[in-house]
Amino acid sequence: MSEISGKNIIDNDFKIIRDDQYVYFPIREGISSPWETVMKLPDKNQRKPSPKGHSGAFDVIGDIAVIRERKDGSVDNIVEFIAKTRKSIRTIYLDHGVSGELRLRDLELLYGEDNPETLHRENGITLWVNIRKAYFSPRLATERMIIASMVN
Incomplete structure (x- = not known):
């Protein structure tokens, strides 16, 4: 995680998820990565909640x-x-x-x-x-x- 923090490549609208073998980091669109990339559409519950009626800034x-x-x-x-x-x-x-x-x-x-x-x-x-x-x-x-x- 320290290799990617501060580089503005994580899509903070989605949760970081894990399974038995891997940890999946949501990468912003259009970002190239030196790591293996898995294309996966997130489930509804993997999107972070946002406040109603506000941008959440x-x-x-x-x-x-x-x-x-x-x-x-x-x-x-x-x-x-x-x-x-x-x-x-x-x-x-x-x-x-x-x-x-x-x-x-x-x-x-x-x-x-x-x-x-x-x-x-x-x-x-x-x-x-x-x-x-x-x-x-x-x-x-x-x-x-x-x-x-x-x-x-």
Whole structure:
């Protein structure tokens, strides 16, 4: 799994499944892979559930979920969805956007305890992050990996 994490090739709309011999990773369409590829149409229950009426866009940073502010202001369905389907999430914040030179987030607590500190794991390392004091996006994992490889 460490060979493919951070390379943006996994299709996160589907579950990783296994049988007695193999583990099957859902690969995004149009991606070539150096590994043996098995073409298999997923069963209905292999698709990850998504919140009703929402695109489901949120970031997970450690055990914190951050929902981007929506134009229509509705977040109840997605908060309920995250709380039910992501048991490891202890806190959900609404992100009203970033501001200032340090690009700090304006966060509103929606669910759980108001503790913005968390341990986030990516690319084989664990980072301690306070999302109120530092701009952090899990979507930048590949960029952090590239910079780290340049330092070595």
